[in-house]
Amino acid sequence: MFEFFYNVAMTDWLSIFFVILIILITIPILIYSVGYVKEFVQNYSLKYIYIMMILFILSMIGVVLSSNIIVFMIFWEIMSITSFFLVIYEYRNKENLDSGIMYFVMTHISGLVLMIMFALIFKYTNSFDFKEIINYADKLTINQKTIIFILAIIGFGAKAGLMPLHAWLPKAHPAAPSNVSALMSGVMLKIAIYGFVRVAFMFLGDVPYSYGIALMIIGTVTAIICILNAAAQRNMKKLLAYSSAENIGLIFSVLGLAIIFKSYNMPILATLALTAGLFHTINHAIFKSLLFTAAGSVLYATGTRNINELGGLYKKMKFATWCAFIGTAAISAIPPLNGFASEISIFMSFIQVVGRIDSIWMMVIILCGSILALTSGAVMYAAVKSFGITYLGEPRSSKAQQTHKIPISMNIGMGLLSVYAIVFGVLSKFIFEYIIKISQSVMNTEKISFDRGTLQNFVGWDIIIMTSVIISVTLVILLIDYIISRNKTSTIGNTWGCGFNEAKPFMQYSGSGFTQPLCKIAGSVVGYKKTVVKEGTILIRQKVADMVEKHFYIPIMKFVDYIATKIKIIHYGKIQIYIAYIIISLIVAVIWVAKFI
16 A cells, blocks of 8 residues: 555666756856845845745655656645745735746646556556566557557646647746746756656657657647747747757657657667657756856846847847857857757757658658757847847847846856866766666667667767867967957957947847748738838837737637636535535545545
C-alpha cells in the first residue's frame, strides 16, 4: 500500500542532467536577486519572496528526482503553487492579480491532466514506481499509449507553453518580478520538458511515427506563431515570454523528430536528435535567463518595460548592455555562442531526414524544418529590434535619460550567465558528447558508438573554432589600438542627420516602426491594427493582439461566465445545503478512486 514512499529519489542520467541545469541557472539568479529585490523593500516583504523562491527551486529539484507518481505530483503541485505566489508578488497591481489568476488556472489544468494521465498509467501498469512503469512499457497497447501521449502533450505542453496553451506566458512574465521571470522561463519550462521526455521516451517505449509527426507539427506551429507575436511586442518582457514559447516549440519539434527516427529503427539519428533537443534545453535556459535579468536591469534603472520609451542606455549601463548583447547574439544563434551550437545541431537533425524517410512524410518534415529556419530569421529580427531600440541611439523619454544605478549583485548575476553562454558555445563539442550519454540512457543505445567527426559536424565545431579565432584576433587588435591611442584626444560629434541639423530623439526608429513591415505581412497572426488620428497633428496608433487568446480563450471565458450565471440559482445561502453538496462530492470522489485500487 505504501510502497511508493520507498526509494523516492531517482538518480538516472536524465534526472542528474536536469538537476545540474537547475543548479547552474539558479545560482546566478539568486545572486542577481539580492540587488534586484531592493526595489520592493518599501512596499513588499523580502522574506516572503526569498522563502517562495527557495521553495520553488527545491520543488523543481524534487520533481526531477522523484521516482514515483505520488512524489512527482506532490512536488509538481508545490512548484505550481509557489510559482503562482511569486507571479502575484506585486499584488497591489490589479493587472498582476488578473495575470496570476490566469496562470493559476492554466497551471492547474496542467496538473489535472497530468493526474488523469498518471491515474491511467497506474491502472495500466498497477504500479506507482517509475522503474516498474518503464519495464512495463512494451506491454501497453497502442490505444493505451495514444491516450497517455495525448495527455502528456496537453499536461506538460500547458506548463511549457505549447500552442494553444501558451497564453499564460505573456501574461505571467510581465507581472512577475524579473528574477522570477528568469527562473520560470529558464528553469520551470524545462521541468515540463523533463516530464515529457520521461513519459514519451521511457514510459511508452516504442511508439508509431505518427506521434512524432504530430508533435513536430505542434512544435513548429508554436515556434513560428510565437516568434511573430514576439517581434510585434513593445513590452520587452512580453517579447521574451513569446520568445520562450518559440524556443519550446523548437525543442518539441526536434523531440518529435527523435520519435520519428526511433520508430523507423534509426537509433543513432534518434539519439542525436534527442541530444540536440536536450542541448538546446540547457542553452535556452542560459540565454533566456540572461535576457530576462537584463530586462530586469533596464526596468530597475528606468522604471519602464516599454521599448519605445528607451534608447541610449549603453552610455549609462555599459556592463549590462554587453551582457544583453551576449544574450541577444546567443538567442540569434551567432557563433561561437551557445545558441548557435544547439540550433545547428537541431537543423543537422532535420537534414538527416533526406533520403531516409518515406517520401510523403519526408516532405512534411522538410517543410517543418524550413519553417523553423524562417523562425530563426524572425528571432534575429526580434532580437535586433529589442537590443537596438533599448540600448543604442538616444534616449526617447525622460525615463531613459534619468536612470538609476543598478546594484553590483545584479551585474554579477548577469556576468555569470554571460560566461555560461560563451563557455557552452566554445566548448559545445565536449558538452554535446556528455549529453549524448544521457540520450543513450533514455534511448537504450549505450552500446552504440558515435564517430567524433559526426558529433563535431552536429554542433558546427569548425565554424565555432573559426569565429572564436577571428574574435580573439579582433580583440587583440582593439586592445593594441586602445593602448597606442589612449593618450590621444578624440572628437565626438553628433550622428549625421542626413542634412537635418535639428535631429530629435523621436526621429529615431521606434520599436513599433521597426516591426511595422512584419506586422503588415503577418497581420492576421499578430492581430495588427493601425488607427490614424487627425486632431491637430497626425497620430498613428498601432495595436497587436494574441489571436489565440482572442478567438479561443475569450469565447471560452464568456461561455463559462454564461454557465456560471445560469447555475447560480443553486446558491441558496443555506449552510446545510452546502454541506450536502460537499458530502455528495466526497462520495462520488471515493467511488471514482475505488476503481483504481
